[in-house]
Amino acid sequence: MARKQGSHAETTGPRIREAALRLFAQHGYAAVSMRQIAREVGVQAGALYLYTPDKQTLLYDLMRDHLDHLLGHWHVPDGPPEAQLEAFCRHHIRYHLDRPELVFIAYMELRNLEPENFAVIERLRRRYEDRLQAILTNGLESGDFALADGKLATMAIIAMLTGVNTWYREGGRLSRADVEAIYWDMVRKAVAA
Structure with missing residues (x-):
């Protein structure tokens, strides 16, 4: 199949992913067709299949790449558990505020993934x-934290931190630094011994 004039492999593939990300976040995975993605990119629908086998693969690749990048982007720093927890909280907020569409897809479109x-x-x-x-476990063992259930605390903290993406707007009443500080204070108090 001939590539559309003006289409370049090194730019078209990323543009397809960007368009899919934007459209999935705006309309939901189920409501978006490959034709819509192609139209957004400016290529014919058949050209998409040079870059991805199907829409499911696009969704999966977006989610997997997001999580691979997140996992590779942050490692537990040395130091006491409270400093490690603060670093986690601040990083989670910063990382996710910069990627609202990916965060939305990563949480809201899980139901559309095929089982494998x-x-x-x-x-x-x-x-x-x-x-x-x-x-949290290290902090509990050292006596720095008091938790009834470490797994529940983990899920609650991640849900709370990720929730920032639902309401935060750049240029609003609170700066990113304000949000980080307030959220860290809430998490610190929630686990304090």
Whole structure:
């Protein structure tokens, strides 16, 4: 199949992913067709299949790449559990505020993944959650934290931190630094011994 004039492999592939991301976030995965993605990119629908086998693969690749990048972008720093927890909280907020469309898709479109794709994404999510849970467990063992259930605390903290994406707007009443500080204070108080 001939490539459309003006189409370049090194730019068209990323443009397809960007268009899919934008459209999935705006309309939902189920409501978006490959034709819509092609139209957004400016290529014929058949040209998409030079870059991806199907829409499911686009969704899966967006989620997997997001989680791979998140996992590769943050590691538990040295230091006491409270400093590690603060670093996690601040990083989570910063990282996710810069990627609102990916965050929306990563949480809201899980139901649209085929079982084998869901299993991979679930394992990656669990690896990220395990990093926070390890910090909380270490803090509990050292006496720095008081928790009734480490797994529940892990899920609650991640849900709270990720929730920033639903309401935060750049240029609003609170700066990013304000949001980080306030959220960190809430998390610190929630786990304090």
